[in-house]
Amino acid sequence: MPSSRFDADRWQARLDELRAAHHVPGATLAVLAGGTIHELASGVLHRGTGVEVTTDSVFQSGSIAKVYTATLVMQLVDSGVLRLDSRVVDVLPGFAVADDEVTKSVTIGRLLSHTSGISGDFTHDTGRGDDCLARYVEACANVGQDCPPETVVSYCSTGYAILGRIVEVVTGQTWDDALRDRLLAPLGLEHSMTLPEEALRFRVAMTHLGELGTDPEPAPAWDMLPRSAGPYGRVLVTAADVVRFARMHLDGGTAPDGTRVLSAESAATMRRRVVDCLDVWSFMADGWGHGWALYDWDGVAGYGHDGAALGQFSYLRVVPESGVVAALLTNGGGATGLFVDLFQELLGELAGVRMPGAFAPAAEPRAVDVAALAGTYEREGVHLTIDERDGVPRLRWQLTGGMAEYSPPIEADLVAVSDTVLAMPGIGPVSAPWLPLVFGALPDGTPYVYLGMRAAPKIA
Known part of the structure; x- marks a missing residue:
């Protein structure tokens, strides 16, 4: 009680x-x-x-x-x-x-x-x-x-x-x-x-x-x-x-x-x-x-x-x-x-x-179809590229425009949590060991990814 x-x-x-x-x-x-x-x-x-x-x-x-x-x-x-x-x-x-x-x-x-x-x-x-x-x-x-x-x-x-x-x-x-x-x-x-x-x-x-x-x-x-x-x-x-x-x-x-x-x-x-x-x-x-x-x-x-x-x-x-x-x-x-x-x-x-x-992947990461998630996603001030290297999903996170001075580009290997969620190591001025990337689709079918609960649509 x-x-x-x-x-x-x-x-x-x-x-x-x-x-x-x-x-x-x-x-x-x-x-x-x-x-x-x-x-x-x-x-x-x-x-x-x-x-x-x-x-x-x-x-x-x-x-x-x-x-x-x-x-x-x-x-x-x-x-x-x-x-x-x-x-x-x-x-x-x-x-x-x-x-x-x-x-x-x-x-x-x-x-x-x-x-x-x-x-x-x-x-x-x-x-x-x-x-x-x-x-x-x-x-x-x-x-x-x-x-x-x-x-x-x-x-x-x-x-x-x-x-x-x-x-x-x-x-x-x-x-x-x-x-x-x-x-x-x-x-x-x-x-x-x-x-x-x-x-x-x-x-x-x-x-x-x-x-x-x-x-x-x-x-x-x-x-x-x-x-x-x-x-x-x-x-x-x-x-x-x-x-x-x-x-x-x-x-x-x-x-x-x-x-x-x-x-x-x-x-x-x-x-x-x-x-x-x-x-x-x-x-x-x-x-x-x-x-x-x-x-x-x-x-x-x-x-x-x-x-x-x-x-x-x-x-x-x-x-x-x-x-x-x-x-x-x-x-x-x-x-x-x-x-x-x-x-x-x-x-x-x-x-x-x-x-x-706190958000974190499992100790034994699961396999995921990276090709289904790969691509370039973009929103104001942020350019995200997701691909794979030797079968491991990978992210390049680049700040642009007025945000560019806050951090140089960040590259990191990702860990699969589910078919629609990847985990990124907490790199840069963050306070958590893992950050989620959550994938979804807008009502018109356009894929997008959440990072920091900001939606970045897929552009390529």
Whole structure:
């Protein structure tokens, strides 16, 4: 039977043990259990300076920022100025992407649920000015499609930058100011912010990079994302503030003092299933709502989100049935292994949840018809080639366009998991030993492959 009692000493020892085992320099953990938020910290913020992590240390949350942006959008739905079926072009005059039909038809709901099909990793530096999102959206005119809209879920950071610009146009504020005034301040999230200069008021976690299984070293730069990435990738937080934010959603949109931040209907809409996920490993989610990733743990429903910011990795899980919320923030190393090992125990004890293990192939790989999967697959910013060498499936993964500076081309042997799933070793700035490549077909029969839950259609 699950227990709401949180044994801080026991979980501190377990956090320390697992953090060290997975070569994670520093981590913070916050857990809502029995109506109380518990906070733990372990390790160092920066291996070069040795500054210790404390519970009020600030980390990069990566894509967990998307849920904050989705909440702002749903506040505007509450106010009546937006609807989920509002067309983006009606809210942002002059908005365009490369596909004219998508330009005319794409809705706010499709952006929220990652079903617009718009190429999702358009990283474009438009400077540090308050006009960065306006200029980003202007540059989207040349952004193509990963897949047709409403066919499959294809994870789309581009869509969340567009949503951030919608927030600006409707509110008359920058996205940063709107987030602070409409969400962070009402919830009393005093250790949450969006800009690096704001984070410098606090103890800040440094990004670390290195090969999995080794102690990573401090990165050359703390953050490589431009300011325009804010709505999809940069809310700077403590673990406890993430839990306080999620608690508002758990409580149907109200703050602890009773302040209505979001309507109960909109809070429910954000976690109502819109689409199923063929790739159930990359985010460990089997579905998506209007902002939240959705989980089914042997019949126990949950929601949450993961985030990555080039070496910093974050994880958030909410179990409504038991009122448990847990957030883990890390600054490098084998963070996925730490998360899985810790949360399997933690959610098992506190919420009765059987969370699945990390993705990995079987010890004895199965044979697969590589010819059926081989070819060239492409989406915005990524070019994938799958072939075979001496009977072993092989991948070449090349970043292109604005993404090219983030990593040189990567080549790796693959391991078959099934006839439609291959496993790639976790190479580069990732936190897991294996990454899934999941193959499927669009409704029109076009083959595609998921990598990181981004759909890349076959082009040759």
